[in-house]
Amino acid sequence: MSRITTPFTRESTADQVIGGVDLTGRRAVVTGGASGIGVETARVLAAAGAEVTLAVRNLTAGEQAAAEITASTGNQSVFVAPIELADRSSVRSFADNWQGPLHILVTNAGVMAEPLNRTPEGWEHQFATNHLGHFGLALGLHPALAAAGNARIVSVSSSAHLRSGVVFDDIHFEHRPYDPWAAYGQSKTANVLFAVEATKRWAPDGITANALMPGGIRTALQRHVDLDADPALKEIFDNYPWKTVEQGASTSVLLAASPLLEGIGGRYFEDNNEALPHAPGIEGVAEHALDPDAATRLWEVSLDLLLS
Template sequence: MTTPITTPFGAASTAAEVVAGIDLTGRRAVVTGGASGIGIETARALASAGADVTIAVRNLDAGAATAAELRASTGREVAVRPLDLADRASVAAFVADWHVPLAILVNNAGVMASPETRTAEGWELQFATNHLGHFALTTGLHDALAAAGDARVVSVSSSAHLRSGVVFDDIHFERRAYDPWLAYGQSKTANVLFAVEATRRWAADGITVNALMPGGIRTNLQRYVSDAELDRMRAASGGGAAQWKTPEQGAATSVLVATSPLLAGVGGRYFEDCNEAGPNEPGTRRGYAPYARDPEGAARLWQVTEDMLG
């Protein structure tokens, strides 16, 4: 067994605290979903440490406004590029337009508990956005990541992965009733499995991938979820409204995984509250489900995903 990674930081730590003293000068970073929620604070922390940050966004107007605010607060140039993870052509265009080494890729964008929606291919939207789009983006940027040396990919998952493994015989809810939370949970399990298999395949290229649970943060991600449902979820996890994290705290684990010297050469792990998490203890919402770090499941998902994407 590997020794779990522990850090001086915890649930209340902010992204700025986590990155303090780390110099990212000359390193390029991409943050998907960088114009809202914890994506903004992830981009801010990376830029403040000297990284050349690009936020990849669906809404270019929102992206431009965010980039202007980030430039003003960090004194750093922040670039904006269009990216719709549910649109294969958009992902392909982003990859084709990227020509320089990439040291940090934060796969942060996502959709949560949406009504049943299908992409042009007939794929369930949450799986298509949260997993397939990020898979196509990351594999497409493999050479740029390898060129950076010691590149890190951050796969933003969720404790919701505990709701469902990847249901390989009906990923897109073609034969079972659609459930927005099972669909979300399945996609978040896929984010962890991706970290496991990508690290196995790419560690020799100097690329490591880790997954994380950012914590409960009130952001636009929950636009499909009622306040009553959110309160019920907080109660079920053993906390009340006081346990919501600020966006600055919610971004901390992503930034830690992207930058901490303690994670040099480390991949395929799952983090929460700025520390490596252990297996889930039944009755809690903490830790990872064993199926989410199963090497055989990770390898199977990779092959299934490649087959879907053609």
């Protein structure tokens, strides 16, 4: 497969990458759409004419974000619906309440490097939120995505996937010491593997999925990061080439709506282009994140967990 490149760069904004694209008649769901790059992703899709539903934990914040998007774009079809990704019943309820086709699903919400936290099932919370919740949501919305005839799933990952593959022997840190960054990295690898396997399984239904690294953006995602307690990490943060929210949302929007990605799936993008393989001096994508065998295994393990 040849590498997918576009005219856009890390400096491009979300508005720029779909300039001239008309999404009238298309419907989108953006998880975590009330803040950060999620709300910017939703705003740009709405500005292009899409009906957009913000799937959020905090309904008050979601309603405010939706009102601001409508005010700035003139799009009256911006809606809000509750979801708690770490709660199977909440995810199932969202999917069951959806009616009609769905053209774009942006799995954007997430938690990062939080202290050890477990769901009632005993699942490690970052894996449960960042991967299992979105996996269950995509499964529940599969009929709606298939009904669209030409649907896209956008899986927001991170360069942190380089920190860890999915440790199948101990996904939930039951036997190994808990490391918040390793847990986050594992969940972000899972986001990429999901895109690989979803495309393999669902391309015949007209559904493609791609993953991406949005870049470093100063948002509430970093709320669990204690820089004062880690001088080395503080130095990295102080010198990191941060993006604006408008730049950070661009690759999500590119994958969601650009004609340049028509029919493309199972890949990992950064800075609005398909990433190079990880190598010294190149952040890129790790081999373990695109491993088709690991992708199939993760799908099966995830199904077993959700159905247990």
